[in-house]
Amino acid sequence: GNSVTQMEGPVTLSEEAFLTINCTYTATGYPSLFWYVQYPGEGLQLLLKATKADDKGSNKGFEATYRKETTSFHLEKGSVQVSDSAVYFCALSGQAGTALIFGKGTTLSVSS
Amino acid sequence: DAEITQSPRHKITETGRQVTLACHQTWNHNNMFWYRQDLGHGLRLIHYSYGVQDTNKGEVSDGYSVSRSNTEDLPLTLESAASSQTSVYFCASSEGTRGNIQYFGAGTRLSVL
Numbered sequence: 001g002n003s004v005t006q007m008e009g010p011v012t013l014s015e016e017a018f019l020t021i022n023c024t025y026t027a028t029g030y031p032s033l034f035w036y037v038q039y040p041g042e043g044l045q046l047l048l049k050a051t052k053a054d055d056k057g058s059n060k061g062f063e064a065t066y067r068k069e070t071t072s073f074h075l076e077k078g079s080v081q082v083s084d085s086a087v088y089f090c091a092l093s094g095q096a097g098t099a100l101i102f103g104k105g106t107t108l109s110v111s112s
Numbered sequence: 113d114a115e116i117t118q119s120p121r122h123k124i125t126e127t128g129r130q131v132t133l134a135c136h137q138t139w140n141h142n143n144m145f146w147y148r149q150d151l152g153h154g155l156r157l158i159h160y161s162y163g164v165q166d167t168n169k170g171e172v173s174d175g176y177s178v179s180r181s182n183t184e185d186l187p188l189t190l191e192s193a194a195s196s197q198t199s200v201y202f203c204a205s206s207e208g209t210r211g212n213i214q215y216f217g218a219g220t221r222l223s224v225l
Contacts, residue, residue: 034213043202043216044155089154093212099145099170100204100214104154 002027006090006103013080013110021075021106023064023090031092033057033066033073034100038087047075047088080110114139118203118217125224131190133220135203143206144186145214146170146178148199155202161186162208193224 007022025031032051036044048057050066050073057064062077073090090103116137125131137144142163147155157170159178167178175197177189190197200221204214 032212036216043218044204045216046213049213099157099160100155102147102154102156104152 002031002092002094002101004090004092004101004103006088006106008104008106010107010109013108015082015110015112016079017110019075019077019080019084019108021088021090021108023073023075023103025071025073025090025092027071027092027094029094030068031094033064034091034093035062035064035073035075036089036091036102038089038105040086044089080108082110082112084108085110116203116205116215116217118201118220121218121220123220123222125193125222127193127195127224129193131193131222133188133190133201133203133222135186135188135217136184137203137205137215138184139205139207139215140183141205141207141215142183143208143212144180145204145206146176146186146188147202147204148172149202149219150199158188158201159186190222193222195224198222198224 003026034049035047037047038044048059050057053068055066064075087105089105091100119134145160146158161180203217206212206214
């Protein structure tokens with residue numbers, strides 16, 4: 001079945017450091033891929049998405065590229081801020097409109 | 113603005129009681145989902161619906177039920193609450209298109225004592 005594996009946290013960085021959170025997936029066909037972010041005490045909100053191979057999703061300085069050859073969708077940001085501290089979830093949707101399959105989440109903590 | 117709301121935000125109940133968590137969306141989305149979030153597990157799908165009168169079981173559906181009598185609401189019922197159901201519950205909705213974004217409620221934190 002479909003699954004998502006993302007790197008275990010927590011990840012602790014200093015402000016302005018480079019961030020990478022690894023995400024790999026297993027799926028049949030051509031899934032859509034997502035990164036969601038959860039700030040403390042809140043629900044999840046979409047950070048970025050990609051729907052086909054080689055697509056790059058980007059938002060708020062974060063980027064991720066859909067790599068079918070390596071079944072990966074790694075999240076990157078060149079310079080993190082304290083306000084980026086949150087839990088990040090990689091997810092996939094196997095077919096249009098179906099439920100998301102989530103990774104276990106990675107907690108990011110950024111200090112000034 | 114369209115939104116998705118969950119109530120209550122916090123709930124404490126006792127083992128064996130029936131509990132219903134509400135989810136209401138004004139996006140007019142056909143698809144609605146219930147997930148639970150537990151440390152070390154991420155989010156896991158409980159039940160989902162693709163339209164009125166449609167309901168389906170997810171990965172962790174035992175002990176839960178849902179009903180969909182209109183487009184806006186998908187209440188989640190715990191038939192006989194157990195301590196293992198202590199968790200944070202999230203409702204989400206989406207359109208039925210490829211790459212569709214799921215919009216999440218703020219969550220309900222449920223404690224079963």
